[in-house]
């Protein structure tokens with residue numbers, strides 16, 4: 558066992574870090590001032606357009622596409638273990654993933670199209686997504702049912718002749734407010750017979766946003782913020798009719814695709830959460846050394862040295878588990894890595910949330926304001942504990958896999 562990154566990863570780490578330091582971090586305040594300026598926050602800040610063009614010209618583009626999943630054809634052909642440190646670096650800045658076209662939910666949707674899309678679907682939707690000419694959303698969660706259990710889904714995608722007809726309401730559809738959002742992946746029941754096999758009843762359908770019957774009912778706020786220009790919407794689908802060729806991979810394969818969609822992309826946000834935690838620790842240390850209270854630097858007061866030490870320990874542990882999960886996806890595949898993937902999904906956002914919270918505390922009032930990225934980083938880490946499935950659901954999976962081996966021998 559050795560802990561060095563590959564030569565390829567190291568070369569990308571160097572280039573990405575340099576790009577972040579020179580272009581992305583200094584652009585953060587400009588991005589937010591352009592976004593919030595005026596009365597139209599649902600537009601793309603011009604600085605983002607410039608950053609994307611620069612990143613693409615430097616070959617720092619679509620890095621997330623893993624080589625096992627045709628990543629070499631469409632992206633840079635990195636392994637998941639190679640991508641992990643890069644996603645960590647991007648995770649240091651809220652705006653960075655988009656700069657390199659590595660932002661959710663477009664990443665997951667691109668992975669689906671690469672893996673399951675027809676030639677026509679790839680040409681119409683994948684290519685413009687790879688070029689970042691359009692944005693997309695993923696519509697699975699529903700307001701009326703507990704959606705952490707996806708078999709509860711009520712929306713329908715019924716085949717009628719050579720058409721598929723969609724009905725239902727979705728919410729928390731991230732990215733649907735973006736001015737360039739042109740397509741969503743909708744998941745619904747295509748077999749409404751209650752006796753049908755639970756995991757063969759659903760389909761995924763590509764829905765152009767301008768299709769009659771698609772309506773954004775409202776944009777939702779997260780801790781009072783609307784997360785423009787992406788946002789999270791509640792969307793109704795009323796008798797939305799599309800050609801049957803809009804179904805991805807054929808009716809009944811929705812669950813299979815949902816599993817595939819979350820393949821490598823399952824842990825991208827964990828990698829980014831480590832980067833956010835790392836930046837929070839950095840800010841915490843700088844602040845705690847530079848401010849004095851009760852005659853001492855804050856870093857030396859009370860239990861603060863322990864807090865700093867524990868943050869370092871927790872981040873290192875989380876990073877190692879993230880890298881192990883990435884390495885397992887590369888070497889033994891998603892299925893054999895299920896427990897490690899679920900473990901890191903619990904660990905990474907919780908570690909990030911705790912470390913960022915402590916950094917906020919050591920900043921005093923400044924920690925909850927907008928002069929540091931801490932408040933928005935905290936909200937993001939907290940959201941992750943739900944957005945990618947609640948912690949409890951991942952824990953249930955870990956326990957199930959753990960118990961399985963003993964259940965076998967008990968019989």
Ligand SMILES: Cc1cc2nc3c(=O)[nH]c(=O)nc-3n(C[C@H](O)[C@H](O)[C@H](O)COP(=O)(O)OP(=O)(O)OC[C@H]3O[C@@H](n4cnc5c(N)ncnc54)[C@H](O)[C@@H]3O)c2cc1C
Nearest residue numbers: 695696697698703704705729730731940944946947949953
């Ligand atoms: C900011 C944000 C962005 C999101 N983006 C998207 C998106 O782009 N597309 C999309 O389709 N969805 C998205 N989601 C939705 C997200 O995936 C769901 O919120 C999540 O899966 C939980 O579903 P639910 O909200 O219906 O909660 P419920 O299913 O109602 O669960 C509520 C709570 O019940 C408890 N619980 C559930 N299962 C168990 C269990 N097995 N053991 C113990 N306790 C349990 C947990 O505490 C859980 O938090 C997003 C959510 C947020 C907050």
